[in-house]
Amino acid sequence: MHFAFTDDQKMLRDTVREVLQRECAPDVVRAVWEGRPESATSVWDTLAETGVVGMTASEASGGMGMSELDLLLPLEEIGYAAFPGPIVDTVAVGIPLLEAAGTDEQKERWLGPAAAGEVRVAVAFEDQDIVADAGAADLLIAQRGGAGYCVPISDVSVTPEQSVDRARALGRVSFETSPQNRMRDDVDMHALFSLSQERAALATAAQLIGLCRRMLDMAVQYAKDREQFGKPIGAQQAVKHRLANALIEQEFARPLVYRAGWSMSTSARDADVAVSLAKIYAGQAARFVAKEALQVHGAIGYTIECDLHMWMKRAWALAAAHGDAAYHRERIGRHIL
Amino acid sequence: MDLDFTDTEAAFRKECRVWLEANVPKEPLPSGDTREGFAQHLAWEHQLFDAGWAAVSWPKKYGGREASLFEWLIFEEEYYRIGAPSRVTQNGIFLLAPTLFEFGTDEQKERTLRPMARGDVTWGQAWSEPNAGSDLASLKSTARRVDGGWRLSGQKTWSTRAAFCDMAYGLFRTDPDQTRHRGLTYFMFPLHTDGVTVRGVDRLDGDEGFAEIFLEDVFVPDSDIIGEVHQGWKVAMATTSSERGLSLRSPGRFMATATRLIDLYHRYRDRSDPVLRDQVIQAWMDAQAYRWFTFQTVTRMMQGESIGPDSSMNKVFWSEMDVRTHETALELIGESSELDVGCESAVDAGHWMKGFQFALAGPIYAGTNEIQRNIISERVLGLPRK
Numbered sequence: 037m038h039f040a041f042t043d044d045q046k047m048l049r050d051t052v053r054e055v056l057q058r059e060c061a062p063d064v065v066r067a068v069w070e071g072r073p074e075s076a077t078s079v080w081d082t083l084a085e086t087g088v089v090g091m092t093a094s095e096a097s098g099g100m101g102m103s104e105l106d107l108l109l110p111l112e113e114i115g116y117a118a119f120p121g122p123i124v125d126t127v128a129v130g131i132p133l134l135e136a137a138g139t140d141e142q143k144e145r146w147l148g149p150a151a152a153g154e155v156r157v158a159v160a161f162e163d164q165d166i167v168a169d170a171g172a173a174d175l176l177i178a179q180r181g182g183a184g185y186c187v188p189i190s191d192v193s194v195t196p197e198q199s200v201d202r203a204r205a206l207g208r209v210s211f212e213t214s215p216q217n218r219m220r221d222d223v224d225m226h227a228l229f230s231l232s233q234e235r236a237a238l239a240t241a242a243q244l245i246g247l248c249r250r251m252l253d254m255a256v257q258y259a260k261d262r263e264q265f266g267k268p269i270g271a272q273q274a275v276k277h278r279l280a281n282a283l284i285e286q287e288f289a290r291p292l293v294y295r296a297g298w299s300m301s302t303s304a305r306d307a308d309v310a311v312s313l314a315k316i317y318a319g320q321a322a323r324f325v326a327k328e329a330l331q332v333h334g335a336i337g338y339t340i341e342c343d344l345h346m347w348m349k350r351a352w353a354l355a356a357a358h359g360d361a362a363y364h365r366e367r368i369g370r371h372i373l
Numbered sequence: 374m375d376l377d378f379t380d381t382e383a384a385f386r387k388e389c390r391v392w393l394e395a396n397v398p399k400e401p402l403p404s405g406d407t408r409e410g411f412a413q414h415l416a417w418e419h420q421l422f423d424a425g426w427a428a429v430s431w432p433k434k435y436g437g438r439e440a441s442l443f444e445w446l447i448f449e450e451e452y453y454r455i456g457a458p459s460r461v462t463q464n465g466i467f468l469l470a471p472t473l474f475e476f477g478t479d480e481q482k483e484r485t486l487r488p489m490a491r492g493d494v495t496w497g498q499a500w501s502e503p504n505a506g507s508d509l510a511s512l513k514s515t516a517r518r519v520d521g522g523w524r525l526s527g528q529k530t531w532s533t534r535a536a537f538c539d540m541a542y543g544l545f546r547t548d549p550d551q552t553r554h555r556g557l558t559y560f561m562f563p564l565h566t567d568g569v570t571v572r573g574v575d576r577l578d579g580d581e582g583f584a585e586i587f588l589e590d591v592f593v594p595d596s597d598i599i600g601e602v603h604q605g606w607k608v609a610m611a612t613t614s615s616e617r618g619l620s621l622r623s624p625g626r627f628m629a630t631a632t633r634l635i636d637l638y639h640r641y642r643d644r645s646d647p648v649l650r651d652q653v654i655q656a657w658m659d660a661q662a663y664r665w666f667t668f669q670t671v672t673r674m675m676q677g678e679s680i681g682p683d684s685s686m687n688k689v690f691w692s693e694m695d696v697r698t699h700e701t702a703l704e705l706i707g708e709s710s711e712l713d714v715g716c717e718s719a720v721d722a723g724h725w726m727k728g729f730q731f732a733l734a735g736p737i738y739a740g741t742n743e744i745q746r747n748i749i750s751e752r753v754l755g756l757p758r759k
Binding site for chain 2: 037038039040041042105252256259260267268270271273275276277279280281283284287288289290291292294295298299302313316317365368369372373
């Protein structure tokens with residue numbers, strides 16, 4: 037038993053952290069919110085240069101061949117920055133799907149460019165027609181009638197839909213299935229999409245941890261700076277205890293996310309239960325921290341002038357995405373009861 | 374990262390399990406917080422020690438196995454899984470001993486550790502005073518310098534099982550000119566000697582698990598001071614950090630409680646509803662969360678990191694989880710949950726109501742959770758003290 041990340045994993049985290057700190061300040065997220073998605077393009081390009089976008093692609097495809105576990109810390113940083121863009125769909129889900137089930141032609145056309153950050157991928161699971169970042173993607177991978185499809189976004193009808201998180205670029209997608217865009221049939225697509233759903237849930241949980249950390253940092257800073265009654269509000273026990281509770285929620289969710297990453301990357305037998313635990317705790321922690329951070333900010337937190345709202349809204353969206361608490365709790369219930 | 378147990382760890386688990394299955398009393402012992410139960414628990418402690426299981430992580434020369442922290446956690450998981458007796462030696466083995474290992478002299482360790490682990494000499498803590506609870510540094514008990522030692526006077530309270538113990542440890546003011554954290558010294562002292570009166574106090578559940586200790590000019594030799602004279606606060610804080618951290622409540626205990634709750638749920642699911650069902654699942658998940666959090670913490674410790682104020686998060690989490698888990702059990706049992714230990718019709722011999730009352734102490738002892746949250750916010754998050 038050894039529950040810690042390697043130095044390499046931490047170095048990659050630090051690289052991503054530095055890039056995002058430098059290039060993805062809150063005003064970048066705000067610009068995307070205000071309808072200027074191109075503001076985040078250069079951040080995506082820098083992330084691609086660091087190799088993060090190609091992390092999961094095989095070395096033959098220009099990637100690093102990294103596992104679910106390796107992805108977690110970079111994704112946490114992406115959550116911390118509330119970076120807008122289909123990074124989860126591209127890196128955690130799309131590229132591995134392409135690699136496992138793309139036809140030779142599809143791989144030839146999309147895989148290398150996706151790993152290089154030139155192609156962004158959105159993923160639509162069976163029965164899912166509202167997709168995050170559909171508007172910002174170049175390629176849609178979708179599961180329809182059990183089969184996989186790999187569709188250039190130019191062949192997809194995308195109708196914008198409003199998310200509470202305006203930077204999510206939600207879109208309703210529809211397309212004509214055809215033999216040309218159909219993925220391979222000689223792999224178990226049911227199993228592959230199930231695995232992809234686990235990956236999406238795990239990657240979302242990792243982002244939620246990052247969102248927690250940022251909201252808590254904002255609230256702690258605010259509690260230190262804001263003075264009332266002649267002293268910082270953070271000196272008041274009632275405020276302190278809210279923030280202590282927020283930290284506890286966050287810190288107990290974190291190891292569950294890391295453990296789920298390890299379980300998936302080693303194909304552990306109970307990986308599905310581990311992912312469900314991770315998603316529940318990360319989602320609940322993020323919603324809790326959001327609530328406490330808002331309360332500590334008071335009225336300013338209740339405006340869209342304060343950056344906090346962009347993180348809260350991402351947290352609400354992601355807590356419900358890829359299986360909310362009720363869905364994952366039921367999976368666990370079936371396992372233990 | 375490798376979250377599988379090593380072959381050595383797996384073999385250790387097997388060895389624990391085999392011994393415990395062969396030796397744990399088939400019938401549960403009476404409460405260790407009563408005089409009669411305490412004696413029976415001591416017999417069990419002798420048996421544990423003689424087989425080398427009383428303090429697995431200790432050096433072999435003191436009766437341990439030099440087990441790693443992970444192996445200790447494994448032992449605890451197995452110990453509580455099988456429902457072995459509660460550890461009446463706990464205040465010695467898990468609270469005083471870590472302090473002795475850090476600050477004690479060789480002579481003190483030679484003299485105290487083996488009898489402590491075997492239960493031949495039992496230890497109670499003597500931290501709180503009537504007017505020094507959360508504000509421990511305001512304590513009033515004193516130690517006066519005399520030839521060859523000190524004379525202790527004052528009053529200590531909420532001393533767990535001190536009514537049955539042989540020895541105790543606590544802080545006394547050795548420098549009357551200093552205030553608060555300065556000028557305190559950490560003493561070990563006997564409970565059966567001239568000048569000591571111990572009065573048992575019945576806890577919430579009616580067991581005599583608490584005691585008050587009155588001291589009047591009680592002689593203690595210099596050799597029973599741990600650490601330097603006047604440096605007792607620093608020494609004591611090392612103990613409180615292990616108390617809040619892992620050593621007091623390892624995950625195995627809560628995993629076992631969650632497993633018993635699931636068993637209870639299966640027996641009472643007819644009167645369950647989706648809300649209770651979710652609470653049962655939550656209890657199991659919380660125990661898992663605590664387990665993985667602990668594995669992460671122990672890895673940090675084994676890499677030489679000091680956990681420090683992070684241990685307060687631990688204490689808040691397990692103590693509040695334990696209350697919730699027991700509340701869920703009582704709701705499942707329903708009307709008959711009031712039936713207490715001793716009532717033949719009581720579900721699981723009244724164990725859940727008793728456990729509930731014990732769980733309610735968790736957010737209070739070892740530093741109230743309000744104090745823990747102050748520590749977390751000030752020393753982990755860096756919020757201003759005033």
